[in-house]
Amino acid sequence: MRVRVSPPARMTTVHDLPTPAVVVDIDALEHNLATMAARLPGPLLRPHVKAHKSTALADLQRRYGHHHFTCATVREMVGMAHAGLGDDLLLANEVVDLDRLRELASLQDRAMITVAVDSDATVDAAARAGIRHVVIDVNIGLPRCGCAPSTAGRLADAARRRGLVVRGVMGYEGHLMVSDDRAAQRRETLSAMQVLNKAALDVGGDVISAGGTGNHDVHAEHRADTGVTEVQAGSYALMDTYYGTLGLPFRQAVSLLGTVISTQEKWAVADVGLKSLGMDHGNPSIAGCKVWFCSDEHITFATEKVESSAAGSSAAGAITMRAAQPTVGSRVRVIPAHVDPTMAMHDHLWLVRGDEVLDRWPIDLRGW
Ligand SMILES: Cc1ncc(COP(=O)(O)O)c(C=O)c1O
Known part of the structure; x- marks a missing residue:
């Protein structure tokens, strides 16, 4: 099935999106x-x-x-x-x-x-x-x-x-x-x-x-x-990394797009923190990187590469963008450990295929 999409007028790739942003890969979905x-x-x-x-x-x-x-x-x-x-x-x-x-x-x-x-x-x-x-x-x-x-x-x-x-x-x-x-x-x-x-x-x-x-x-x-x-x-x-450990036949479709805002010798920091992520199932993951911790508006992750993916099911899924040698301004995809509370924190999601932005969908059932 092909989803009917109406691409936004100006934002055509994920690099144009304001962050943190919920991005959903249409093929994985x-x-x-x-x-x-x-x-x-x-x-x-x-x-x-x-x-x-x-x-x-x-x-x-x-x-x-x-x-x-x-x-x-x-x-x-x-x-x-x-x-x-x-x-x-x-x-x-x-x-x-x-x-x-x-x-x-x-x-x-x-x-x-x-x-x-x-x-x-x-x-x-x-x-x-x-x-x-x-x-x-x-x-x-x-x-x-x-x-x-x-x-x-x-x-x-x-x-x-x-x-x-x-x-x-x-x-x-x-x-x-x-x-x-x-x-x-x-x-x-x-x-x-x-x-x-x-x-x-x-x-x-x-x-x-x-x-x-x-x-x-x-x-x-x-x-x-x-x-x-x-x-x-x-x-x-x-999906999320909590369920990603089970070997279910589902792919990781959602991630939080972040922007690297600071780099040091051994770590980098992106603008995805616990106010944009459900953390009750633990730290989120970034493919190929070790996440150290999250604070309100930050995620701190090691810049040295790790051998296997830290993102659970992401190896089999669509989330392949990794933060190898992050530089200030580069983008990372952060994979939530718990999808439900993560979605509840955002107004809308961006539907993407790879880096291409296809559509914007409201997360319109929030609240009580
Ligand atoms: C009442 C109820 N049914 C079903 C589910 C199953 O959801 P999931 O797809 O996350 O396993 C939940 C999750 O918390 C639930 O509260």
């Missing part, structure tokens, strides 16, 4: 979307938009066959509905703010809206706000949202008594996304899905929603056994 769509076609994937927060990118995912989306915030749900991407939107998160829920409910004639609930209080909030559809969020091992599996059926009954349509269950096994023992990851994913399945029998409905990028392959292979009807992966589209 399309490789990732095509690879995932082959493994989990159509409604088997409910792409999570929190990973990129861009309706333009979601629209591209739609063109790869996925019409149902997962969101983490009301803002993402509302933005997707307004962008005409509201065929089936799941808010995979609990909300008790009635004003926000009412805003969501007001969109139900133009979009299919479903909200996760995991308590009597969230059922009550959904019912009072006029939300029509819910899923029961079940805790399958990650100490975050989700009711105890044994209470899922009772909560579904309570939701139905309040007039809500219960579409099924969701569970997020986030603690099983990254593991250096992939056999154990598979085993534990399958056992978490047994728990979710049992809850699904108690709850009723036909949705069993789970999973993410790190174990999408387990879900794709074992669908017949797990009963999972859709996988909520999001990071696969752009």
Whole structure:
């Protein structure tokens, strides 16, 4: 598939971009979307938009066959509905703010809206706000949202008594996304899905929603056994070095373009710091260089070359620009360790092929 692009009038190469800038390599992105769509076609994937927060990118995912989306915030749900991407939107998160829920409910004639609930209080909030559809969020091992599996059926009954349509269950096994023992990851994913399945029998409905990028392959292979009807992966589209260690078939598509602003004998500094990068998964990487540390607006990296790529999956991916012998004014591509919070810090991304700038897409689903 070829993306329709409208190149900006004056900025034609990455060297013209103001930095720090989010750049997305279109070929790597399309490789990732095509690879995932082959493994989990159509409604088997409910792409999570929190990973990129861009309706333009979601629209591209739609063109790869996925019409149902997962969101983490009301803002993402509302933005997707307004962008005409509201065929089936799941808010995979609990909300008790009635004003926000009412805003969501007001969109139900133009979009299919479903909200996760995991308590009597969230059922009550959904019912009072006029939300029509819910899923029961079940805790399958990650100490975050989700009711105890044994209470899922009772909560579904309570939701139905309040007039809500219960579409099924969701569970997020986030603690099983990254593991250096992939056999154990598979085993534990399958056992978490047994728990979710049992809850699904108690709850009723036909949705069993789970999973993410790190174990999408387990879900794709074992669908017949797990009963999972859709996988909520999001990071696969752009990727980061955290997932890059797993040997997944996705390429590194996003990087932060920076400008070298200072060089010393043994190190160089570029203008990409922790205010433009999600750092909760550790330091970002620069291909061929050792990153020392990030501060607010700086990344400090060693100028001596390293043998192997420090950028995880970048060797197999599209990010090849390296900072060999950086000079003041030269550009570097910094690869984030965690894509989601990185995207949430920027207004727009630049779509590129190599050094050529093809388009500018707003990151328009930011905020809450
Ligand atoms: C509810 C939920 N579903 C799915 C995912 C999977 O996302 P990823 O593609 O990053 O593994 C996440 C990530 O945090 C999540 O919170």
